[in-house]
């Protein structure tokens with residue numbers, strides 16, 4: 001990689017998406033942004049070395065995991081190179097001149113629709129899924145469909161010539177999304193806190209998962225996330241995704257992983273990465 005050249009980082013969506021904002025927050029304003037049509041396309045670009053890295057949303061504080069991304073990370077197992085939390089402040093956007101009363105539908109990414117579901121119910125707007133918030137904003141800007149607004153960022157309003165009819169329409173002021181940087185490019189300015197992500201399967205039986213968790217508890221290692229995904233060997237077997245605080249090579253984490261491994265049918269460390277402050 002040429003050190004002087006800006007790093008090429010892929011994200012899902014178009015300019016004005018939250019992935020765009022997260023990529024610039026991670027890598028700085030001089031990053032070369034590579035918009036991709038899907039989360040899978042981001043990981044393919046990273047795997048094939050066409051970009052230096054990618055940025056993906058993993059989980060929302062309000063709407064929970066982005067299941068597609070969780071599964072794609074298990075499929076591609078890219079290098080995990082950093083984590084950040086982005087405060088997500090949604091706006092209701094419409095072509096200039098439209099009033100809130102004239103609207104019946106709101107187009108957006110399913111995660112954004114979920115994060116604003118209370119507000120949409122209150123204003124009798126039907127949620128309509130679109131692949132990305134910025135794509136929703138561009139479509140509403142270009143096609144101006146009758147009665148239709150988009151939910152996206154204020155930056156998307158400016159980019160696509162839309163008016164902001166309401167701002168901060170997410171159902172909680174704590175709305176934020178955890179983004180992961182993947183691939184060889186390590187974001188600059190990460191902090192001193194680290195996490196390690198692990199995926200494991202256990203035998204079906206009493207205490208199997210408790211045995212795994214106990215290995216971390218006994219060494220004072222905090223389990224920050226525990227999530228189950230389908231896709232074990234047989235139907236109704238689960239893959240458990242764990243994030244624990246600390247680096248894989250820290251003595252406590254290493255010892256906990258070793259003990260946990262003996263209680264698992266499989267255990268794979270996906271990687272350790274630092275968090276932005």
Ligand SMILES: O=C(O)C(=O)C[C@]1(C(=O)O)C=C[C@@H](O)C=C1
Nearest residue numbers: 017018019057109111132133177
């Ligand atoms: O649609 C976007 O703008 C995205 O970047 C995707 C995404 C997501 O999938 O969670 C990212 C952050 C917000 O939570 C809403 C949507």
